[in-house]
Amino acid sequence: MLPRHVVDNLQNVLGKESVITDREALLCYSYDATRLERLPDIIVKPVTPDEVVSILNIANHEKIPVIPRGAGTGFAGGSVPVQGGVVLSLQNMDRIIEINKDDMYMVVEPGVVTKAIQKAAEAEGLFYPPDPSSVNICTIGGNISTGAGGARGIKYGTTKDYVMGLDVAIASGEIISIGTRAPRSAAGYDLTRLMVGSEGTMGVITKAILRLIPLPEKTITVTALFSGMNSAASVISLLLKSPVRPSVLEFLDRESIRVVRDLLPLKAREKAEAMLLIELDGPEGTVDKGLPKIEEICKRSGALDFEVASTSSDRERLWTARRSVSPALYKINPTKINEDVVVPRSRLSELIVEIENISLKYKLQIVSFGHAGDGNLHINIMTDEKNHEEFERAKKAVKALFEATLRLNGSISGEHGIGVTKASFLSMEVGKMAIEIMKGIKKAFDPNNILNPGKLWI
Numbered sequence: 001m002l003p004r005h006v007v008d009n010l011q012n013v014l015g016k017e018s019v020i021t022d023r024e025a026l027l028c029y030s031y032d033a034t035r036l037e038r039l040p041d042i043i044v045k046p047v048t049p050d051e052v053v054s055i056l057n058i059a060n061h062e063k064i065p066v067i068p069r070g071a072g073t074g075f076a077g078g079s080v081p082v083q084g085g086v087v088l089s090l091q092n093m094d095r096i097i098e099i100n101k102d103d104m105y106m107v108v109e110p111g112v113v114t115k116a117i118q119k120a121a122e123a124e125g126l127f128y129p130p131d132p133s134s135v136n137i138c139t140i141g142g143n144i145s146t147g148a149g150g151a152r153g154i155k156y157g158t159t160k161d162y163v164m165g166l167d168v169a170i171a172s173g174e175i176i177s178i179g180t181r182a183p184r185s186a187a188g189y190d191l192t193r194l195m196v197g198s199e200g201t202m203g204v205i206t207k208a209i210l211r212l213i214p215l216p217e218k219t220i221t222v223t224a225l226f227s228g229m230n231s232a233a234s235v236i237s238l239l240l241k242s243p244v245r246p247s248v249l250e251f252l253d254r255e256s257i258r259v260v261r262d263l264l265p266l267k268a269r270e271k272a273e274a275m276l277l278i279e280l281d282g283p284e285g286t287v288d289k290g291l292p293k294i295e296e297i298c299k300r301s302g303a304l305d306f307e308v309a310s311t312s313s314d315r316e317r318l319w320t321a322r323r324s325v326s327p328a329l330y331k332i333n334p335t336k337i338n339e340d341v342v343v344p345r346s347r348l349s350e351l352i353v354e355i356e357n358i359s360l361k362y363k364l365q366i367v368s369f370g371h372a373g374d375g376n377l378h379i380n381i382m383t384d385e386k387n388h389e390e391f392e393r394a395k396k397a398v399k400a401l402f403e404a405t406l407r408l409n410g411s412i413s414g415e416h417g418i419g420v421t422k423a424s425f426l427s428m429e430v431g432k433m434a435i436e437i438m439k440g441i442k443k444a445f446d447p448n449n450i451l452n453p454g455k456l457w458i
Helices: 004-014 023-028 049-062 114-123 140-146 191-195 229-241 254-259 266-271 284-300 312-331 345-362 388-407 423-430 432-445
Strands: 042-044 066-069 086-089 096-100 105-108 163-169 175-179 204-211 218-226 248-253 274-282 305-308 335-339 365-371 376-383
Touching: 004 042, 004 049, 023 042, 049 066, 049 086, 049 163, 049 204, 066 140, 066 204, 096 114, 105 114, 114 140, 140 204, 163 191, 175 191, 218 229, 218 266, 218 284, 218 312, 229 248, 229 274, 229 284, 229 345, 248 254, 248 312, 254 274, 254 312, 254 365, 266 305, 274 284, 284 305, 312 335, 312 365, 312 376, 335 388, 345 365, 345 376, 345 388, 376 388, 388 423, 423 432
Parallel strands: 042 086, 066 086
Antiparallel strands: 096 105, 105 204, 163 175, 163 204, 218 274, 218 305, 248 274, 248 365, 335 376, 365 376
């Protein structure tokens, strides 16, 4: 519980309605998609950058933890207040400030939902490609803080490729403006890139300048069904080597298909052991010319079926299915450990073999799906945390998965970030010296360690 004078100071700055202490509300802000829980001491909901600055001034003076939070959709525990303190909810800072059609950028506050950014861009004939699976509810501040990706990464890259500049409130109570509205800059260290993926440990984003690109003229969505995972993996390799570059290349294994079967075409329900969800976009002529080539590659590699979504509602139904896989997995087991490893694209088939071996060794069901086009799979180890012996096996399986990923020259996180759940494993990938350098950088921004402490490393 915070001292009374701290609560009073926060209320004086924000008003009583924006400072929340009742237990029911605190519970709602105590967890994210990992289901890890820790009750905060208080929730604050600023509306302006000046209010964010005032919150940080109070917290820094009192040395109280501050945990920036968007929509709480993260899978690494990054917004869980593991040391209590102040949850700084940015949901009320949700304005789209500017859309510049000539220079193709958008200026937004951190609480804007990512889908709203996409729709606003499309209304102007522009395109914001990053599309995490939680696109309908996640916020841009959270996307930037975790370095979120999404299905279109294969062609368009991830969030980091679209952040041109940021306003960031740092622990000392100052706002720094970094980056530029210009197409490029070589002015000193790239602090904008440094902030992307920093998980709220160095500052609180109060404004973002996002790069936009022209909206593709045409998009086609198709499904290809296969009798086994190896056949699907071979198609992925061939498609990546072909001159036709899909904008989306998503993979679902048998269990992923099963848990969302009611949303999928009948043929997928009946005979698919693996499925690829593929999109091709661009000028109409280019898309029409590329589609037969993709179909030929799929069928030559043993596709059981190749079907084009004929209407926008069919396309949306497929995407609803894909985005529903993760929550639907709780139909299988009450607990899932969701990891988001990534490997070089050429080694994806080896990763699939490693996953099968880990599943057999630890006698656990493992469900895989995700962004196969850029080597990023979501590996879900299904278990029951109430079964102590099984859950211990599951934790060993996680370490084995990370070891296998690093042997394949991959990374333990492709888009979820490190947060709490991977903090003990980060040194496996980057080494102790790199972590010490990261700690030094954080200290320069946050000498009193008030910003999201307990994350990234142990």
